[in-house]
Amino acid sequence: MKQGATVTRVDDAYERLKDEILQNRMPPGFQAPEPEIALRLGMSRTPVREALIRLEASGLIELIPRRGARVLPVSPTDMREIYEILTALEPEAAAGLARSRPTAEMLAGLAEATDEMEAALERNDLEAWAVADDAYHRRLLALNENRRLSAIVGSLFDQAHRVRMITLRLRAPPTESTREHREILHHIQAGNVEVTRTVFRHHRERAARELLSILENYRLPGL
Amino acid sequence: MKQGATVTRVDDAYERLKDEILQNRMPPGFQAPEPEIALRLGMSRTPVREALIRLEASGLIELIPRRGARVLPVSPTDMREIYEILTALEPEAAAGLARSRPTAEMLAGLAEATDEMEAALERNDLEAWAVADDAYHRRLLALNENRRLSAIVGSLFDQAHRVRMITLRLRAPPTESTREHREILHHIQAGNVEVTRTVFRHHRERAARELLSILENYRLPGL
DNA sequence: GTATACCGTAATGCATGCATAGGTTCGCGT
DNA sequence: ACGCGAACCTATGCATGCATTACGGTATAC
Incomplete structure (x- = not known):
């Protein structure tokens, strides 16, 4: 059971982070640098980064140059x-x-x-x-x-x-x-x-x- | 003149590729693997990959696992x-x-x-x-x-x-x-x-x- | 001639390395 | 005590390395 739907780490990271955000476990304003997120997800920075880019495109987070990813508040x-x-x-x-x-x-x-x-x-x-x-x-x-x-x-x-x-x-x-x-x-x-x-x-x-x-x-x- | 708007390679790649696509210089159906695009843009695969992810989110290309990026035809x-x-x-x-x-x-x-x-x-x-x-x-x-x-x-x-x-x-x-x-x-x-x-x-x-x-x-x- | 299996090639997914540049903190001077 | 600056630290942006695996081509068997 390793291939099948080919669940890539990027997809996994994307889904997990999105879920955390929607369930409010990563509340709006929450901020974390890439290495920390990577650590938490148990993977290297690369797939995390790609997932973050997609989350940004989805309008859920904001990528701030030296500050990491920030969960966007909804005003x-x-x-x-x-x-x-x-x-x-x-x-x-x-x-x-x-x-x-x-x-x-x-x-x-x-x-x-x-x-x-x-x-x-x-x-x-x-x-x-x-x-x-x-x-x-x-x-x-x-x-x-x-x-x-x-x-x-x-x-x-x-x-x-x-x-x-x-x-x-x-x-x-x-x-x-x-x-x-x-x-x-x-x-x-x-x-x-x-x-x-x-x-x-x-x-x-x-x-x-x-x-x-x-x-x-x-x-x-x-x- | 190196900082200012901090033009990152990812942004550069994104803009250039988007332009190529819109101007029809990379016509629909056009397909190329990441290394080739990276070579053409004069940068490594990493920023190219990130730009491609954004282009995919924009609905302009499609990322096919072992085939590279494909410019989406519009039916x-x-x-x-x-x-x-x-x-x-x-x-x-x-x-x-x-x-x-x-x-x-x-x-x-x-x-x-x-x-x-x-x-x-x-x-x-x-x-x-x-x-x-x-x-x-x-x-x-x-x-x-x-x-x-x-x-x-x-x-x-x-x-x-x-x-x-x-x-x-x-x-x-x-x-x-x-x-x-x-x-x-x-x-x-x-x-x-x-x-x-x-x-x-x-x-x-x-x-x-x-x-x-x-x-x-x-x-x-x-x- | 066609179909199949094997092998080589090469692209991807991901990890890691590294230089740069912001941010932070600590210390110094006032 | 407070403001300012310098050194340190760390996150990022990007390059590179590497194992895996799909794809294509070739050779072989039928």
Whole structure:
């Protein structure tokens, strides 16, 4: 078991570091020089460096010449930027999906995620709700045939992940949001392209408003 | 003059290779192993490798395990993807700009580019027209305060650059396109957010239609 | 003539070496 | 005690070394 998918050290480093960042184990502002990271990952600087370059391209870290890698904080401005783009792109992706008249089978993952969101909301399990929400959006993306769009939106999800998890408990129960997901799924199934786009857009706009107002109310300048 | 902007070899390699690709001197499908590229750039493999990783993240090349770096061809499907995203994002950027009520001074670059497009069209100088068109779109982006959006759209421009240059001569004179640019500029100046968005969207949709039909008519499967 | 197996070649993935240049700290002078 | 400077330390940027392994070509067998 040494070749198979050819898991290179660079890939391993990338995945591990990305995970550490998204799970907030390497919090925003955290900084470490290459040799230290290499030591922690048990490999030489070379693959670490290459992984860091990719993480920088993904918008998760910043490489500062003599200071090492720094986990980027996400400011309210960043969130505004991210949601502005998501608001423009995700409805497009959903509309495209509706246009392609997917089979019920293809939408099974979406339906399942929706069920889980509703169940999680019912028992007030915010953690599970967030997981299902993430799954919903990512599955929607995966169904889209526009690879570039999927990649871009996926990257933005990653950048916003921490903030969403943190604000999860600072907001009202996502009743409305859950309902909207169900509604969007319906419209996709019905192949109603324009309505899908519109509803999804409203969904994102509302989410952005809520999130930004939380960041403002709680004075969270960078997460 | 050795520090200043600290031009690292990685940056140099990245810029040079990107330029070679965009100018079609390294045509799509072109393939070369790292040592060869390193030799050509007069540096060791290490900085070349790092530059290649960034170029891959930019969507310009593909790194194939034992074959080296390959300049990615852009297929009609790719162009459809790219224009789909641009159609969603650029109107947003333009609308945002209109909303911010920019001063005439800030729009000077746009106005200038528009003038140049009209002048170039007048004297049938397609090359100059393309340059002005590119300048128009990039300046519009630069005025946008959403950095991420600018970066994404800029990257897509780069990916589409070659195809646009090649199809330039295969299409009818861009009379309509030039007019639309002028119109969009007017609406931005007038601060008419919604109209800006709509007109820009039509602009992109028309451009996409024209371009894709050219690719189809001339049977250009990958450029 | 075609298919297969073997071998040589060469590219990659990664480790390591090294010079340079920032940053830091410690000590000195005021 | 505080500010300033010099020496040290260390991170980086890059070069190089090295084992592994895929690829291509050739020779052989059918």
